[in-house]
Amino acid sequence: MVRRLAIPIGKEQGATLVVWLVALGITAVFLWLLSNVIWQGGQAVNGTFLTQAPAKAGLEGGIAPILVSTGLVLGVCMGVSLPLGLGTAVFLSEFNPQRSHRVIRLSLDILAGVPSIVFGLFGNAFFSKVLDLGFSILSGGLTLACMVLPILIRSIQVGLVNVPREYRQAAAALGLSRLGTLKTLILPAALPGIAVGVLLGIGRAIAETAALIFTSGYVDRMPTSLLDSGRVLSIHIFDLAMNIPGGEQNAYGTALVLVILLILINTLVSWLAERFRQSKLQIL
Amino acid sequence: MTSPTLSPPSLTADHHQPPSVRVEQLSLRYGRKVAFANVDAQFRAGQITALIGPSGCGKTSFLSCLNRLHELTPKAQLFGQVYLNDCDTATIPLTPLRRQVGMLFQKPNPFPLSIYRNLAFPLKEHGICDRTHIHHIIETTLTDVGLWTEVKDRLKAPALSLSGGQQQRLCLARALALKPQVLLMDEPCSALDPLSSEVIEDLIVRLKGTYTILVVTHNLGQASRIADDVAFFWVQHDVGQLIEFGSAQEIFTHPQDPLTAAYVSGRRG
């Protein structure tokens, strides 16, 4: 026993051991977290969880209005940010003289890194108060739109930039118009990259909590218009976990629903990314 | 790997005498970096000129000024004039200029579309919309580059599924379809295996007379086989310079400049 331990472990073997241990450790912790969510959440989620309104501050009933509010907030967010983001990204990469690119890129990087609570501050002051939208799905969605806009622009830009330079060069050498090149070559080639960017934006928006507390509020009833306050999934989790004694179970249930939604989005992202990679390989 | 059958060139029919290309005091800089400076030269109409010189001496940059492709690089600044016959290219709108001056790149770069659309798309963009007319042009040019028999049954297949040599010939056909008068080629064979390059080389020779052709090549053997004239570039003080310009005969056998002599004698291939 002792002898065997005394055998000096070489640098290579030592490194292999450490790397495997780290990977196993991380896997264990993350599986712990995931199994916790799945196990606890699985007990809360049943047939009616998705179709009922919450009762007794969420201790009983389900999350139907919360799902609807989440969908509406997301819809407002993407409905506003997508056209703006797409248009801006296309303009910046295809039409703008590249001189200003560094400044724009830097500003977008900064804005993409700004804490979401800061957007929450802005949304509360501007949409809820100055524009008088109050606590409403509309002001929440618009706040999120501001938040995801830089992310969208940046990732769509990356998608466009990753289109091989040769296409543009070849098209230019043939004297083709920029619009024709854009429509026939660049956008189709960049489409998977753009889709990835859009889904990243959705993923970010659907998980957001801090920016929504002071904008869309947390009324847990079925919204009847975009001017109603609506509670999104993540706020419901937060509220159940923090403020409701005995709320953990349903918090986990809601978390499970949210995680499954995100997995669906994630799968879509990696599926598209994979197709993107393959199409790129084909080009090479 | 199979040697394609070549049909006789059919393009001569609708071509007049191509223009000569003349540059005066041409210089190009990328920001601070001067790619090449003060180049004066006249490239003879209907002849093949080979541009040779070590890596980084500005051959690619020089070519790109002739169809104003350098304008794609934001920080590139051009000085001096380029004339087609006696027409200053700066005064020609981009679209007709680039239609007149075709270009072939080092790496075959077909669009990620079908073989057919690779040729049809630029034609449509240039206002040729009649389907039978397009089809006719496609068949003629593909025949010219010896690709028609190889691809006529799979025109809808993606262009990227062709082999390297076939892709390069497709790119040549794409340029020829627009009926240019000048052809710029930047190391058109360097990415290809010896058999494919032979095919392209033969094609270039066959295009002589119909087009004014400028070819950049690293391969001195190739230059000596195909070129009428040779332009030799070299980097001096970090700036590309045209050191010597003359007939291929002259440059390869009696170079005037000692640099040229050293470079072409380094040729052993």
Place this chain on the structure above:
Amino acid sequence: MTSPTLSPPSLTADHHQPPSVRVEQLSLRYGRKVAFANVDAQFRAGQITALIGPSGCGKTSFLSCLNRLHELTPKAQLFGQVYLNDCDTATIPLTPLRRQVGMLFQKPNPFPLSIYRNLAFPLKEHGICDRTHIHHIIETTLTDVGLWTEVKDRLKAPALSLSGGQQQRLCLARALALKPQVLLMDEPCSALDPLSSEVIEDLIVRLKGTYTILVVTHNLGQASRIADDVAFFWVQHDVGQLIEFGSAQEIFTHPQDPLTAAYVSGRRG
């Protein structure tokens, strides 16, 4: 771009006669795809053998079996034996095997470290830790490849800031620093301009005798200039085959096989 001054080879001093390389019934497959099959050959000790053949015939794959670099490709499966003199390489641990069999790649691939560390890092990994000793080896090998005068004042500069030819010489120096006995080179000049390739070619010739050298090349001119022996590969039934092996003289003037004859006569460069 400046022609480096070459010092006489200093490496001969601490070298014995290099080993011969012999392969027996060597085949390599990538999953289903057979790269080459049933190759038997003996590469003479201290001589230069050129491997020629069209693209995809398995030359690179063949080289990679000799230092077991194919093991980096997960699905690669090797059959047959490789011997250094009479020692089966499968029985030699990887580290000493690869130290004994150096390799130079088609594209110069210096590490993204300083020039100095590019050479010092592998030495340290092979247990040479004395700084003055390392410094001595670096100076000697850089001198051998004619790079010392060019870089001695900027050893701390990133290796990637060197020109292509300089990078390739650095990679050669990196391989030589480990004092290998066999050198494998995969198209060492194809990414370089004519002047840089001339320098490398001269170097290869100077290394003859001290190392057993195998060079893959597309350039038949180069093969005829430097090689003692030539191995000609060709793809038959989708599988790479060694078609003919013989002295350079023989292969280029009296090839036995009609395929070889067709290939070497296609040479025009």
Place this chain on the structure above:
Amino acid sequence: MSRFKSEAIWRILLQILALCSGAILLLVLGFLIWETLPILRTISLNQFWRDPGWHPSEQAYNLTPMVMGTLGVTIGAVLVATPLGLLSAVFCQYYAPAGVSQLYRRLIELLAGIPSVVYGLWGLVVLVPLIAKVQPPGSSLLAGILILALMILPTIALVTDASLASLPSSYWRGSAALGVGTWATIQGVCLPAIRSGILTAVMLATARALGETMAVLMVCGNVVQVPDSIFAPVRTLTANIALEMAYALDLHRSALFASGLVLMLVVTGLVVVTDPWTDSPEG
């Protein structure tokens, strides 16, 4: 020549969209500054670190404890997550068998997408009681560091993994051909070669940790104090905004906007300072 007309129309349309985006983003910045002005006009900047504490009702606006809290959890989390994230990426690229590496990457990708409230929930229900067993109350700097480290680890691992994957295989082959071992190559060639990728990863992770609100709000205890031990509860700038924004009026509200602006400035500094060394897809 309708082709040129339609191109011009499109150009104008896109330009309008781009201007809108620009205007919106400027509006965000302008508004934050506008809302901050009142407090900057009334009190001197010194007071943000000289006042006896954070008691807006008593006109004391010392931000130091919150700044310390933010720095504490952020730096702690980055220090914990960086080595683990790097080794994770190395594991994926070079040590794990193909199938395992794919699975592991999926797991990490999945976790990168899990919302912070879920980490917070888990921290609150599982981690905090565990820490409380060692040293009550459990809600502490340590809990914040651990939860944040878990949250940013996937970011670091994925970005590093992508940089490693983009390394040309020629380095690896070159190194193998010299008989250099796996770990030696990783340590000597691969990691130095992706320095800028690692910096990008750490920068992204730091920005995320700095800006995280809900998870820290749930596990840190939210006491306004400069932490004296790793088990002490802390309040971060973000948590402070989330806790007090609802009712803050006048100067208090303005002070919260000021702390939002501080966060934004820190992120700006981080991006600008590291920009020359980070990877950008546009090169």
Place this chain on the structure above:
Amino acid sequence: SSLQASSSDNAPQKLVITGSSTIAPVASEIAKRYEAQNPQVRIDVQTGGSSRGIADVRQQVADIGMVSRAAKPEDQGLNFHTIAKDGVVVIVHRDNPIQRLTRQQITDIYTDKLNNWQDAGGKSQAITVVNKAEGRSTLEVFTKHFQLKSSQIKADVVIGDNEQGIKTVAGNPLAIGYVSVGAAKVNVEQGTPIKVLPLEGIQATAQTVRDGSFPLSRPLNLVTQGPLNPQQQKFIDFAQSSQVKDIVQEQSLVPVQE
């Protein structure tokens, strides 16, 4: 404000009520009954603390605020409408052997002079002090009574809503906190593991809170700014009427109507 309900009767109308977490549960129940009687009205109730109620009403984000303390001089311009009475009680975990704490002991615990349960008659364990966040009336009522400044309090955990305080204490056997009587009693009935301590020897009951003998009692108010519109008037009248007495009592609060 566009949020202010329009006076036309058939158009859908909306009332936004925000503020005290003490009042929110009872206000939601009252709102539900009110909506049942007036189907065209929709009432949104959100918590966040009494100060939020005041802030939102002042900024016209909410139509009605909820404030769980009596009016103060700085509340000028606001109208307070009391709908119930409540107290503030000190709570500990159910397993904590402590049965009572003196005024001095509580002061000492909250100022960190006393930081082990042993010194208050319990086991030798550190005390986890749970304090309310600034902006909460419960905190103001508590500090005023014990003559503390909020800057003197040395807390281990800072909580917002009453429910969060109860949850924190229920989850930590070493904790001490203070919350609304109503919230505490409702939770005790539901079996949440907390214990309500008497204050200065007096138990918090409906009786002691109503007659003011319980030292920490306070009114629960709805707050408005400016003249009431019919909509606000109607709801406030309803909330003060005997129609909701049962709801108030159910929440363990004391109705204003006898």
